[in-house]
Amino acid sequence: DAGVIQSPRHEVTEMGQEVTLRCKPISGHNSLFWYRQTMMRGLELLIYFNNNVPIDDSGMPEDRFSAKMPNASFSTLKIQPSEPRDSAVYFCASSWGTGQGADTQYFGPGTRLTVL
Amino acid sequence: SQQGEEDPQALSIQEGENATMNCSYKTSINNLQWYRQNSGRGLVHLILIRSNEREKHSGRLRVTLDTSKKSSSLLITASRAADTASYFCATGLISNTGKLIFGQGTTLQVKP
Secondary structure (H helix, E strand, O other): OOOOEEEOOEEEEOOOOOEEEEEEOOOOOOEEEEEEEEOOOEEEEEEEEEOOEEEEOOOOOOOOEEEEEEEOOEEEEEEOOOOHHHOEEEEEEEEOOOOOOOOOOEEOOOEEEEEO | OOOOEEEOOEEEEEOOOOEEEEEEOOOOEEEEEEEEEOOOOOEEEEEEEEOOOOEEEEOOEEEEEEOOOOEEEEEEOOOOHHHOEEEEEEEEEOOOOOOEEEOOOEEEEEEO
């Protein structure tokens, strides 16, 4: 298996532009997670999906952030409009949820976002 | 504050020495997991210990869990330069079926 795939790996954009990050989870996994990592705040869970349905989006910073999972093999995280404080590394992770507590998560390589 | 807090924040040792990292948490858990992150990479799962387990081994890794003290430790024996990375504990809460709460991590440097 190729593992969790994220694209792009690096994104540099200007303030006010729309940014779309993409994730392909491991085939067969039924849970997908979006995280943001910064030096100041560490690793933060933004949102997670189970069976393509958003379960917990309490970590989404504000309305500028949105996430979708139209099918089991694809998810997007969109920031519109982007701001310099959104600069971070964004990770996608997937897991096979047994419904009996948090399961092992498999992380993608991350997208390093820089907003100028 | 963070559910998982790790100690120390940074650790520097010589190759061959053992490295111990600690994690404390606040609320009841279903399981606790440890992950490693090499610089510029994603996190990689190392080991999972369930709330009814006290100790678990995997190769050179030994994890303990003390639910009465709400703490866990990760021991890496006979460390190697390749073990240089950040190590995170993550707690799976009883109240959530899939969510993990990550600590701030311990940065380990193993000098050759």
